[in-house]
Amino acid sequence: MVRGVRGTWCGTLLLVGVLVGGVSGCGPETPPAPGGPPSGVSGPAVPSGTGGPAVPSTAPTAPTTPSDPSAPGATTTPGTPETPTADPRPNEVLVEVVVNGGFAGVRNQLVVHYDGSWTSRSGTRPPRTGQQTPAEAAELRAALEDPAYARVPERPKGSTIADGFQYYVTYRHRLVVADDGERPPALRRVFAALPEGGPPTSP
Numbered sequence: 566m567v568r569g570v571r572g573t574w575c576g577t578l579l580l581v582g583v584l585v586g587g588v589s590g591c592g593p594e595t596p597p598a599p600g601g602p603p604s605g606v607s608g609p610a611v612p613s614g615t616g617g618p619a620v621p622s623t624a625p626t627a628p629t630t631p632s633d634p635s636a637p638g639a640t641t642t643p644g645t646p647e648t649p650t651a652d653p654r655p656n657e658v659l660v661e662v663v664v665n666g667g668f669a670g671v672r673n674q675l676v677v678h679y680d681g682s683w684t685s686r687s688g689t690r691p692p693r694t695g696q697q698t699p700a701e702a703a704e705l706r707a708a709l710e711d712p713a714y715a716r717v718p719e720r721p722k723g724s725t726i727a728d729g730f731q732y733y734v735t736y737r738h739r740l741v742v743a744d745d746g747e748r749p750p751a752l753r754r755v756f757a758a759l760p761e762g763g764p765p766t767s768p
Contacts, residue, residue, distance in 0.1 A: 655680035660709060660755075662764045663733040671730075673765040677705065683760045688768060695760055705758040709736050713751035717741055732756075732764050 653659075655678065662675040677683040681702030686692045697705070708714065714736075721744045729745035734755065743752055756763050 653679045656682075659706065659736070660759075661735045662759065663735075664730055664764050664766055665733070666728070666730045667766065667768075668728050669768040671766065671768045673767070675759065675765050677760065679706075681705075685760070685765050687765055697760055701758070701760075705755070708751070708754045708758045711751055711754070713749075714755060715739075717749050717752050721746060723747065730764075730766055 657679050659677050659679045661677075664671060664673045664675075671688065673685070673687045675683065675685045677697070679702075681697030681699065682694070683697065684692050684694050719740060720742050723746050726745045732743045734741045734743070734752075741752065748756070
């Protein structure tokens with residue numbers, strides 16, 4: 566009787582040991598990595614980045630060069646200085662015509678201003694004055710500014726006519742001398758645009 570009870574108790578203990586061993590021994594436990602957390606213990610969360618200090622997403626931009634030449638630090642390329650251009654004053658002389666010679670040996674002078682006003686002097690007589698119309702003054706300026714007039718020779722070509730007139734035309738510091746012989750078309754245009762129809766030849 567006692568032996569049967571002892572055998573039953575020993576069998577029960579053996580069964581319990583088998584069951585316990587089966588639960589804890591399903592497979593070999595993987596040892597934790599050296600320095601790592603124990604098995605079954607979660608470590609601190611690791612940031613998704615590299616772990617270094619935060620880097621700005623954009624690099625600082627270089628300072629731009631000011632486009633305004635007057636701004637500090639701006640540089641300009643030296644060039645040819647501009648020549649100031651100013652409109653001539655109305656009373657400024659446009660053209661001067663001096664006439665010498667002829668049978669009477671005259672010496673007459675005609676001065677025309679930019680505004681079309683003019684003064685004519687002949688011998689010892691009192692000077693005469695007048696005023697061109699705007700259209701007449703514009704035609705005289707156009708004749709003088711014509712590039713063809715700039716190509717008129719400064720001295721007449723050919724032989725001098727006896728007892729003829731000589732004409733001295735000064736425009737913008739350039740002197741053109743002509744006589745009663747053949748005249749270039751550009752010079753004839755200037756003469757035709759002068760007040761009273763041409764240079765003063767009356768004594």
